[in-house]
Amino acid sequence: MNIVGKSIAKIDGMAIATGKPVYTDDLASKDALIVKILRSPHAHAKIKNIDIKRALMIEGVECVLTYKDVPDTRFTLAGQSYPEPSPYDRLILEDTVRYVGDEVAIIAAIDEKTAVKAMRMIKVEYEVLEPVLDFEKATESNVLVHDNHRHTNFDIGMNREKNIVSTHNYTKGDVDKVMNDCDIVVEESYYTQPQLHGMMETYRSYNYLDHMGRLVVVSSTQIPFHVRRHLSRALNIPSSKIRVIKPRIGGGFGGKQTACVEIFSAIVTLKTGKPAKIIYDRKETLNCSTSRHAMKLNVKIGATKEGIIKVIDIDAISDTGAYGEHASTTFGLVGEKTMPMYNKLEASRFKGHVVYTNKMPAGAFRGYGASQGCFAVESTINVLASKLNIDPTEIRLKNIVKEGETSFAYDKTLNSVDLERCIQKGKELIKWDEKYPCKKLENGKVRSVGMSLTMQGSGIAGIDTASAEIKLNDDGNYTLLVGSTDMGTGSDTILAQMACEILETTMDKITVIAADTDVVPYDPGSYASSTTYVTGMAVVKASTELREKIIKVGAERLNIDKEYVEFDGERVFTDSEDISLFEIAVDFTVGPQKNQLIGYASHGSPVSPPPFIAGFVETEIDEETGKVEIIDYVAVVDCGTVINKNLARIQVEGGIVQGIGMAMFEEVRYTDSGQMDTNTFMQYKMPARCDVGNIIVDFVETHEPTGPFGAKSVGEVVLNTPLPAIQESVFNGTGVRINTLPITPEKIFIEMNK
Numbered sequence: 001m002n003i004v005g006k007s008i009a010k011i012d013g014m015a016i017a018t019g020k021p022v023y024t025d026d027l028a029s030k031d032a033l034i035v036k037i038l039r040s041p042h043a044h045a046k047i048k049n050i051d052i053k054r055a056l057m058i059e060g061v062e063c064v065l066t067y068k069d070v071p072d073t074r075f076t077l078a079g080q081s082y083p084e085p086s087p088y089d090r091l092i093l094e095d096t097v098r099y100v101g102d103e104v105a106i107i108a109a110i111d112e113k114t115a116v117k118a119m120r121m122i123k124v125e126y127e128v129l130e131p132v133l134d135f136e137k138a139t140e141s142n143v144l145v146h147d148n149h150r151h152t153n154f155d156i157g158m159n160r161e162k163n164i165v166s167t168h169n170y171t172k173g174d175v176d177k178v179m180n181d182c183d184i185v186v187e188e189s190y191y192t193q194p195q196l197h198g199m200m201e202t203y204r205s206y207n208y209l210d211h212m213g214r215l216v217v218v219s220s221t222q223i224p225f226h227v228r229r230h231l232s233r234a235l236n237i238p239s240s241k242i243r244v245i246k247p248r249i250g251g252g253f254g255g256k257q258t259a260c261v262e263i264f265s266a267i268v269t270l271k272t273g274k275p276a277k278i279i280y281d282r283k284e285t286l287n288c289s290t291s292r293h294a295m296k297l298n299v300k301i302g303a304t305k306e307g308i309i310k311v312i313d314i315d316a317i318s319d320t321g322a323y324g325e326h327a328s329t330t331f332g333l334v335g336e337k338t339m340p341m342y343n344k345l346e347a348s349r350f351k352g353h354v355v356y357t358n359k360m361p362a363g364a365f366r367g368y369g370a371s372q373g374c375f376a377v378e379s380t381i382n383v384l385a386s387k388l389n390i391d392p393t394e395i396r397l398k399n400i401v402k403e404g405e406t407s408f409a410y411d412k413t414l415n416s417v418d419l420e421r422c423i424q425k426g427k428e429l430i431k432w433d434e435k436y437p438c439k440k441l442e443n444g445k446v447r448s449v450g451m452s453l454t455m456q457g458s459g460i461a462g463i464d465t466a467s468a469e470i471k472l473n474d475d476g477n478y479t480l481l482v483g484s485t486d487m488g489t490g491s492d493t494i495l496a497q498m499a500c501e502i503l504e505t506t507m508d509k510i511t512v513i514a515a516d517t518d519v520v521p522y523d524p525g526s527y528a529s530s531t532t533y534v535t536g537m538a539v540v541k542a543s544t545e546l547r548e549k550i551i552k553v554g555a556e557r558l559n560i561d562k563e564y565v566e567f568d569g570e571r572v573f574t575d576s577e578d579i580s581l582f583e584i585a586v587d588f589t590v591g592p593q594k595n596q597l598i599g600y601a602s603h604g605s606p607v608s609p610p611p612f613i614a615g616f617v618e619t620e621i622d623e624e625t626g627k628v629e630i631i632d633y634v635a636v637v638d639c640g641t642v643i644n645k646n647l648a649r650i651q652v653e654g655g656i657v658q659g660i661g662m663a664m665f666e667e668v669r670y671t672d673s674g675q676m677d678t679n680t681f682m683q684y685k686m687p688a689r690c691d692v693g694n695i696i697v698d699f700v701e702t703h704e705p706t707g708p709f710g711a712k713s714v715g716e717v718v719l720n721t722p723l724p725a726i727q728e729s730v731f732n733g734t735g736v737r738i739n740t741l742p743i744t745p746e747k748i749f750i751e752m753n754k
Contacts, residue, residue: 135319178311182304231266392450437733449618454717628726660687
């Protein structure tokens with residue numbers, strides 16, 4: 001291959017580095033109204049009265065909206081294909097507030113100062129209600145977070161009267177019998193915390209009405225087409241009257257798979273007829289959006305004395321906060337993206353609940369449930385290896401799924417997997433055999449190693465379908481139109497590489513147009529690790545169709561059957577004659593043929609082939625303080641064919657840093673009244689470059705027959721392995737296991753000195 005597999009620079013890399021791209025706020029008109037949100041100071045309350053008269057008297061205030069002024073149609077903000085599995089449990093504004101930061105009123109004014117002044121003039125009388133703050137006690141609470149019926153498109157096991165959003169119960173085989181027959185059974189409980197996205201560009205949206213009276217939404221979003229559908233439902237207007245444009249995005253990580261802000265500025269524009277924009281400050285972004293789901297997971301594993309894992313049993317509870325975006329789907333991946341890695345199983349079970357609480361809603365976050373499941377299952381396998389006195393790498397080599405097998409759990413047939421080579425290569429890179437389990441240093445510190453495995457998916461099988469269009473322009477260059485969203489991941493570059501490979505052209509001849517719902521074909525958006533695998537396959541199909549059209553018309557111009565001509569990207573030719581691509585482009589675009597050559601295709605996959613990673617870490621621990629430093633982190637990745645190694649490597653490095661943050665630093669804390677106590681970067685610690693050590697990334701390439709050029713995904717799987725690997729390394733160095741994230745020096749010190 002000439003283009004695919006090459007480490008081609010991002011097509012927008014230099015522009016980003018020199019500050020040229022425009023973001024949402026750059027596109028907003030100077031006369032746009034500034035939208036601000038009055039938020040609840042209470043975790044749970046009824047609005048008895050709201051007085052906006054004084055606010056409306058302030059010069060420059062355009063409108064103040066309360067629950068009395070907005071439609072009463074319930075909706076979800078989850079970026080999922082229709083019909084969404086998330087419950088319709090939101091209104092734009094409501095007379096009940098369910099977390100500190102919930103929306104009470106929408107204020108629009110000519111500038112920020114005026115909007116803030118008006119916001120302070122609003123007087124709200126609340127009936128303060130008891131909140132549900134402990135998710136482990138939510139099902140037994142007498143307090144209901146949602147006191148009326150909430151619609152779901154599917155039976156997700158909602159039991160609102162017990163604050164249960166979703167119930168999950170997957171069982172295969174006789175779990176209890178197999179467990180009783182095992183030589184050894186280990187059982188551990190784990191707590192994973194909420195995690196905040198921390199993207200550089202906060203949530204923001206800008207709206208105006210075009211010359212036809214249509215609502216135009218410019219938004220920093222991962223899901224333009226889903227945003228259009230949410231607005232249509234919430235505002236009771238046809239989706240054909242809405243256009244969503246995604247400019248350059250300053251990061252998302254799953255947070256912008258939830259439409260946090262677009263509805264507020266949109267309703268202001270519809271009410272006033274004027275342009276409006278809303279920009280969340282950092283505190284709102286951390287406190288009034290979504291986080292990763294906090295979970296408690298109890299894992300029980302049974303095995304033979306030789307280390308053959310016979311049964312895995314997971315019982316979990318997940319905290320979705322005040323609203324149920326992504327509640328059931330995130331939870332389901334806890335089991336689905338962990339247990340299929342181990343294929344000597346005779347029984348498996350995953351069950352539990354997702355519950356409402358009066359805290360900030362949880363939603364999509366890179367790793368999407370697999371991160372929490374990986375921490376719990378992989379940590380328990382490390383415990384099993386320790387109790388059996390088997391090297392953690394060896395116990396995995398005895399149990400991992402192999403290529404061509406159908407996994408026992410969830411019945412997934414794996415056409416591309418080489419975990420054995422990932423483990424072996426990772427061992428070599430970290431020098432595992434020399435360092436396992438630990439070495440004491442002369443300075444009183446100890447160096448130790450740990451490891452884990454993970455898997456994810458590639459797109460959502462049988463649900464999401466992406467489309468792509470590519471056209472030959474009159475100058476012989478191409479325009480590629482896709483609805484996917486490049487969040488800095490380099491997906492526009494990846495997709496252009498695929499088109500170039502099919503059309504045998506160069507990157508400079510492809511222009512990528514992305515994510516404008518009026519211009520590009522439908523795409524669900526960039527989430528679920530779907531862009532390279534699903535949208536990429538649509539690009540391959542569309543480019544192939546265009547290539548065939550070029551060959552056909554070229555052959556016709558040469559008066560030769562198309563089976564006897566070739567195409568090299570520049571010309572259609574035989575041994576004796578040819579016609580250039582430029583001539584074909586002119587003829588069929590502006591010339592006499594008047595039939596522009598366009599390739600168009602859609603793709604949805606019935607399967608979601610998993611990528612895999614073997615992760616290894618070496619840490620240095622100060623036994624006097626419990627402080628842990630990362631020395632080396634090694635990740636060996638099986639993501640099928642690597643389309644662009646540089647971009648894939650950057651994805652892996654970034655995900656590992658986020659995993660290290662979740663494992664060691666990041667913690668969301670609430671006060672007893674439900675106020676988030678970590679809603680600024682002064683309180684919420686994210687890892688800096690000096691905190692993550694040396695990250696080493698390598699690839700084991702397999703070939704996924706259902707993916708473009710054999711590729712699978714790489715975007716989400718990269719976050720998961722640091723959680724159990726670091727926990728195991730801390731245990732190997734200190735003899736203590738920290739089962740509650742993050743693994744802080746204080747927790748290690750306390751456990752070491754019990």
